[in-house]
Amino acid sequence: MQNLGGIRSWPATWRTTTASMMTTTTTESVRKVAQVLTVAGSDSGAGAGIQADIKVCAARGVYCASVITAVTAQNSRGVQSVHLLPPDFVSEQLKSVLSDFEVDVVKTGMLPSPEIVEVLLQNLSEYPVRALVVDPVMVSTSGHVLAGSSILSIFRERLLPVADIITPNVKEASALLGGVRIQTVAEMRSAAKSLHQMGPRFVLVKGGDLPDSSDSVDVYFDGNEFHExxxxxxxxxxxxxxxxxxxxxxxxxxxxxxxxxxxxxVAKRFVDTALNYSKDIVIGSGMQGPFDHFLSLKDPQSYRQSTFKPDDLFLYAVTDSRMNRKWNRSIVDAVKAAIEGGATIIQLREKEAETREFLEEAKSCVDICRSNGVFLLINDRIDIALACDADGVHVGQSDMPVDLVRSLLGPDKIIGVSCKTQEQAHQAWKDGADYIGSGGVFPTNTKANNRTIGLDGLREVCKASKLPVVAIGGIGISNAESVMRIGEPNLKGVAVVSALFDQECVLSEAKKLHKSLTESKREH
Ligand SMILES: Nc1ncnc2c1ncn2[C@@H]1O[C@H](COP(=O)(O)OP(=O)(O)OP(=O)(O)O)[C@@H](O)[C@H]1O
Ligand SMILES: Cc1ncc(CO)c(N)n1
Ligand SMILES: [Mg+2]
Known part of the structure; x- marks a missing residue:
């Protein structure tokens, strides 16, 4: 929460906990478990409310306690009835959990009366937590009022100012702002800005219900910058x-x-994946069915495959053990900095590493990448990729053939392959690769005896490729724009080695490169 220092002051070790393990070892015998407390309403249909919250946290490897504010009779057709719990009893539940558990984050959903908001604020001041996520639930998608206008003033004056992030949908954002019209992304942006002035540290206006939009766009505002x-x-x-x-x-x-x-x-991507994954399941006969949070009601194999997107290739960071040694940093630190600076996918290319050491480092990198929603690929070493459960591999023309890699890794891993020619690009597609890396575009010291194909060669490969392409070889801040400017629609990004890792500060180089790529994308 804002007045409590928020998440910025967290111990560094917390940032490396994994989705699957949810724990950090603090002493030899005590394991710290990441904990959320949801303060929300029960949905008898279990698609939303408390039930959804518990499922999501479980799916993300986090413990979730629950304080119930209201019980709804609800199904896929709508909300039939709502029963509010007495504020005193909500308070008892809050005390019960907060006085006993080490709750890290409180998330609020349906807070149906000002008195319930009051007891929540009271308990939070008594038992501070590290962050407060406020989803200002007011109306269900089916149109039923879950919290009426009586809560607006306490939300505006007391709850929002202590929230770390608020996540209104367009109707809720409009209600909080006294009924302003929000029907376009531009109006979402200005709503986010106005809501930020009410005190939350971050605002996310959700566009799931935005009319006439082919994309599902959410607008994020940190008080300074917008992200769509x-x-x-x-x-x-x-x-x-x-x-x-x-x-x-x-x-x-x-x-x-x-x-x-x-x-x-990560959250946006989780919703996206879960919706995609369960788009054709049928639960209930109404207009608004629940979806599957565990991605298990359908063939689990398609999970990862369906989440790799060509745009993940935008800023592709490839590590190099010699450079890390030269600058005296671990692979893990290099990867962390690259991600923080905006890298959208990571490849570990550690030619000289000892297997056992490499495996341990790769595992740590998997954890970091996964908790940041960034895919991690391993160059060439199928064994390491399997052992550390990386998201995939990148192979060259003289490494294991792609069809064999596919049969070893299964359908849900990402496979990339280096291609210099149109024939190789065609073969990569036939063999079941997900993307191709094409280069060296410019001369480079990273790879000895590597033929340079130039921008013309890159263009040829892109034209022949049915797969998305990432350009590689001698690319850095000075020439990334000229690469993207060739304007082939399937050229999705640049892969860089020295431009990030043979530099004093990986973070600032990654930021600069990300900025220049974003600018060149905007221009085209
Ligand atoms: N059909 C869809 N396809 C992809 N993403 C969607 C879709 N509908 C909603 N989303 C995404 O789901 C998240 C929740 O958005 P939404 O605007 O629906 O919130 P909400 O109305 O508060 O949800 P609820 O239905 O639980 O009340 C957002 O990230 C939004 O972009
Ligand atoms: C209990 C409950 N909370 C939140 C929502 C919003 O989706 C809902 N429909 N039901
Ligand atoms: Mg909605």
């Missing part, structure tokens, strides 16, 4: 509880130690 989070709108009836899921996932990621923007990105 886009994902294609998924055609499904199963969107009941997307809002609760998003907010709880943000809370879970914060509890594990993520910075805010990373938590929001």
């Amino acid at each position: 989070l886009h994902s294609p709108r998924i055609a499904t009836r199963n969107t009941h509880g997307t809002g609760c899921t998003l907010a709880s996932c943000i809370a879970a990621e914060l509890a594990k130690g993520s910075p805010m923007l990373s938590a929001v990105k």
Whole structure:
């Protein structure tokens, strides 16, 4: 919470906890478990509310306690009835949990009366937590009022100012702002700005219900900069509880130690994946079905595969053991800095590493990448990729053939392959690769005896490729724009080695490169 220092003051070790383990060893015998407390309403249909919150946290590897504010009779057709719990009893539940557990993050959903908000604030001042995520639930997607206008003034005056992030949908944002019109992304941006002035540290205005939009766009504002989070709108009836899921996932990621923007990105991606994954399941006969938070009601194999997107190739960071040694940093530190600076995918290319040491480092990198929602690939070493459960591999033309890699790794891992020619690009697609890396575009010292194909060669490969392409070889801040300017639609980004890792500060180089790539993307 704002007045408590927020998540920025968290111990550094927390930032490396994993989604699957949810713990950090503090002493030999005590394991710290990341904990969320949701303060929300029960949904008998279990698609939204408390039930969704608990499922999301479990899916993200975080413990979730629950304080119930109201009980709803609700299904896929709508809300039939709402029963509020007495504020005193809500307070007893809050005390019960907060006085006993080490709650990291409180997430609020349905807070149906000013008295309930009052007891929540009272308990939070008595038992401070590290972060407060406020999903200002007011109306269900089916149109039922879950919290009326009586809560508006206490929300505006007392709850929002102590929130770390608020996640209103467009209707809720409009209600909080006294009924302003929000029908476009531009209006979402200005709403986010006005809401920020009410005191929360971060604002995310969700665009799931934005009319006439082919993308599902959420607008994030940190008081300084805006970020638009886009994902294609998924055609499904199963969107009941997307809002609760998003907010709880943000809370879970914060509890594990993520910075805010990373938590929001992971959450958006989680909702997107879960919706995609369960778009055709049928639960209930109404217009608003629940979806599957555990991604298990359908063939689990398609999970990862469906989440790799060509845009993940935007800023592709490839590590190099010699450079890390030269600058005296570990692979793990190099990867952390690259991600913080904006790298969108990581490849570990550690030619000289000893297997056992490499495996340990790769495992740590998997944890960091996963908690930041960034994929991690291993160069060439299928064995290491399997052993550390990396998201995939990148192979060259003289490494193991792609079809064999695919049969070893299964359908859900990402496979990239280096291609210099149109024939190789065609073969990569036939063999089941997900993307190709093409280069060396410019001469480079990183790879000896590597033929340079130039921008013309890159263009040829892009034209022949049915797969997304990332350009590699001698690319850095000075020439990244000229590469992207070739304007081939399937050229999705640049891969860099020295430009990030043979530098004194990986973080600032990554930031600069990300900025220049973003600018060149905007221009085209
Ligand atoms: N059809 C969809 N396809 C993809 N993403 C979606 C879709 N609908 C909603 N989302 C995403 O789900 C998240 C929740 O957004 P939404 O605006 O629906 O919240 P909400 O209305 O509060 O949710 P709820 O339905 O739980 O009340 C956002 O990240 C939004 O972009
Ligand atoms: C209990 C409850 N909380 C939140 C929502 C918002 O989706 C809902 N429909 N039901
Ligand atoms: Mg909605």
